[in-house]
Amino acid sequence: MAFEEEQRIFDDFVRNKGLKHSGQRRDILLTFLKTEKHLTADELHRLVKKRNPAIGTATVYRTLRLLGESGLCREFRLDDGAARYEHLYGHEHHDHLVCKSCGNLEEVVDPKIEKLQEDLAKKHGFKISSHKMEIYGICRKCRN
Amino acid sequence: MAFEEEQRIFDDFVRNKGLKHSGQRRDILLTFLKTEKHLTADELHRLVKKRNPAIGTATVYRTLRLLGESGLCREFRLDDGAARYEHLYGHEHHDHLVCKSCGNLEEVVDPKIEKLQEDLAKKHGFKISSHKMEIYGICRKCRN
DNA sequence: CACATTAATGATAATGATTCTCATTATTAA
């Protein structure tokens, strides 16, 4: 609940880059860590303002970039084009099941698919640096 | 080279919706069909202007939407967030190998992966409507 | 063919997300 490990990672990152600490960044980091949802910058900003109403838009974006660089978060986009942010620490690589009805994202992994993706790339002489997969549809809950 | 089939599909679509034909739409359609690249709206607009310099931005976007509705094109987005458009007629479902060096997109399919994706969804009680997969890395050409 | 109807167009304004600028404030190391 206190996210000591993540905070330590971020502190180290800030220190190593010769940056300074700030209360705003801590507020944003803790708010980000506290939800498992895949939020947009604006949605995160709204949440952060409950904790600290003075925080500006630019600071949210700037901090999100730093969280990305420090390996704590990852930006991704679904087909709607909106940038969303998800936890990276403690979340190994995974793909998403996206419910088009309720908007929920489920994280999934299938090692067999991962392997086949590598084979496919290799067959085309392609050196993989990353990959993503999304399955869109209707989730179990929404099917009733 | 004349894309009769695609033009017929679009004409039928326009007629069935009670819309009207226009030279601008034909210019945009033909320009779109003539390239196998995965263009953004702006890139397509530049190309179209070589054929008809008077065509406006809004018309390109409006036509792209109609091409989507008529099943001739599909909008998609890579991780850079830019909307791109690709041919749908004569291009069955496929995934993309995206070269981060030259930006080239290669279209690929692996039936085994497709099958496993369906199994994975089923296992989670998920009813699939569509799915996408992208592999990012360096293509064969750029590796030298 | 001429006409009335109505869709299409292009210029431009508006929007929404994100980034930039800059004067002010806060953090840090000495």
Added chain:
DNA sequence: TTAATAATGAGAATCATTATCATTAATGTG
């Protein structure tokens, strides 16, 4: 405590996309 400099927030700027609207063009009818 202070000097150096990074961080902040407000608001301007940007970029892609969409909406508005007066004008133009396509269509079906007689």
